[in-house]
Amino acid sequence: MVFASLRSPALAGLVRLGQCFRQSPIPPRTLPEPTTLASWAAAIARALQARGCDAPALFAQAGLDYARREEPEARYPLRGMTRLWQLAVIATGEPAFALDLPRQVQPGTLHALGPALVISPSLHDGLLRLARYSRIVSDAAHIALEREGPRLSLVFRPPHHDVPLADAAFEAFMATTVQLGRGLSAQNQALLACEFRHAAPADTAPYLAAFGCPVRFGQPQNRLVFDLAELQKPLPGADPRQLRYYDAAAADYLGRFDAQPVSQRVREHLIRQLPAGEPSRAAVAAALKLTPRTMLRRLAAEDANYKELLNETRRELALSYLRQGRSAAEVTWLLGFTDPSNFARAFRRWTGVAPARWQETQQAALT
Numbered sequence: 001m002v003f004a005s006l007r008s009p010a011l012a013g014l015v016r017l018g019q020c021f022r023q024s025p026i027p028p029r030t031l032p033e034p035t036t037l038a039s040w041a042a043a044i045a046r047a048l049q050a051r052g053c054d055a056p057a058l059f060a061q062a063g064l065d066y067a068r069r070e071e072p073e074a075r076y077p078l079r080g081m082t083r084l085w086q087l088a089v090i091a092t093g094e095p096a097f098a099l100d101l102p103r104q105v106q107p108g109t110l111h112a113l114g115p116a117l118v119i120s121p122s123l124h125d126g127l128l129r130l131a132r133y134s135r136i137v138s139d140a141a142h143i144a145l146e147r148e149g150p151r152l153s154l155v156f157r158p159p160h161h162d163v164p165l166a167d168a169a170f171e172a173f174m175a176t177t178v179q180l181g182r183g184l185s186a187q188n189q190a191l192l193a194c195e196f197r198h199a200a201p202a203d204t205a206p207y208l209a210a211f212g213c214p215v216r217f218g219q220p221q222n223r224l225v226f227d228l229a230e231l232q233k234p235l236p237g238a239d240p241r242q243l244r245y246y247d248a249a250a251a252d253y254l255g256r257f258d259a260q261p262v263s264q265r266v267r268e269h270l271i272r273q274l275p276a277g278e279p280s281r282a283a284v285a286a287a288l289k290l291t292p293r294t295m296l297r298r299l300a301a302e303d304a305n306y307k308e309l310l311n312e313t314r315r316e317l318a319l320s321y322l323r324q325g326r327s328a329a330e331v332t333w334l335l336g337f338t339d340p341s342n343f344a345r346a347f348r349r350w351t352g353v354a355p356a357r358w359q360e361t362q363q364a365a366l367t
Contacts, residue, residue: 034140034163035075037111042069043104044088044172050104053091061087063324073111073253078140078163085166096206098168102179111136112253116246121238123181123190124231127154130177133250135257137173140165146223151192152231156222158197167198170222175210177224184237190230195219262288262295263304270313274336281306315350318343323362328355 041064045055059066062084068074089097108114113133120126127145131154134143142157154177156170178191193214194207200217201207207215260268269287273279279287284306285295299305314335321331332343347355 034078034138036078036081036138036140037109037136038069038071038074038076039106039109039111040137041076041081041084043101043106043109044084045069046104047097047101048088048091051092051094053088058084058087058091063320078138078165081138081140081169082164082166085168089168095201095203096171096210098172099175099206099210101172102176105176105180112246112249113137116243116250117180118184119237119239119243119246120184120235121240121243122232122234123185123226124152124228126181126184127152127226127231129247129250130154133254136250136253138169139257140169147228150228152226152228153221154224154226158222167196170196174222174224178211184235185233190226191224192227193225195221195223195225197222261302262290262298263302263309266295266299266306266309267313270310271317274314274317275334276336277338278310278336314346318347318350318355322355322359325359328359331355 041059045059045066048055048058056066059069062080064076064080064084068076085098089095094100105114110117113130113136116129116133117126120129131143131145134141140163144155144157146153146155156174158165174194178194181190191211191213193216194211195216197219198217204215204217265288266284269284270279273283273287281295282292285292288295290298296306299309317335318331321334322328326334328343329340332340335343337343337346344354347353347358351358353361
């Protein structure tokens with residue numbers, strides 16, 4: 001059962017795990033869309049490998065660096081994660097593949113949130129903590145608690161942007177939440193219903209087996225419905241002292257995660273807007289709720305300038321898009337160049353070769 005082994009002297013090992021949570025620097029995010037903790041993707045990789053699938057190849061097809069899945073606190077962009085889920089379902093031939101992910105979840109998969117959930121005084125307290133710190137795992141969806149009389153719903157709302165979140169992503173996180181609760185209290189009968197926004201699959205048996213309660217599809221929200229009284233029953237493994245430590249580690253991570261420098265915010269806006277054409281400095285500043293002069297001054301304080309950020313962002317994206325097999329014409333549009341010849345000139349300046357030649361070299365290196 002997920003995390004069941006944590007109720008033992010092995011809990012001391014979590015202290016060492018927690019130390020790395022407090023000490024590891026968070027890599028800056030370079031993409032505009034939300035991100036997911038790489039350790040969550042590592043669980044997907046383990047589930048794929050258990051089925052004999054070529055996980056590294058699927059990560060590559062999704063545009064994700066397979067090696068980064070083991071890096072502490074590394075994160076993947078939502079666009080790549082959504083593609084990975086789609087490829088995983090196709091590769092396994094299992095529409096309900098995501099429901100098996102809890103088997104691959106390890107103590108560090110959810111960062112400091114995982115150990116904190118395990119030693120919470122009740123399932124209700126654990127769900128409150130999950131809603132508060134879920135952005136550690138992914139900031140792609142908003143998780144909230146909604147009370148309806150004697151019932152409490154854990155609601156998983158879709159992201160408010162143009163990058164979709166795979167149905168499988170909701171299924172995996174909701175299944176992990178349920179299995180974690182069962183690991184903490186096997187006799188607890190708190191879960192009353194599970195609801196999904198997406199349409200019912202041809203075979204609903206795996207869902208009934210995974211959740212052990214009525215499962216409904218085509219509903220207004222993705223949510224888990226619990227009996228509040230059952231959730232409030234005390235858990236035997238509560239550890240207030242260790243819980244304070246992991247709460248502090250989780251809060252510290254989110255504080256660092258949210259503290260984006262202006263240069264990073266500029267990069268994110270550029271990536272979001274480039275397909276519509278190169279945005280002006282004034283437009284970028286306005287989007288950040290800054291005057292152009294203030295934006296430039298803050299960039300200078302971070303030893304950055306707008307022109308270099310634009311150039312570096314385009315270069316990094318060009319290499320990434322071409323590795324994914326996109327055509328030079330498509331990359332021209334994605335990077336906001338007026339025509340392919342302008343993009344080709346810029347690419348030669350960055351790499352010394354034409355886009356097509358660079359792409360051929362990369363493909364040859366993989367064979």
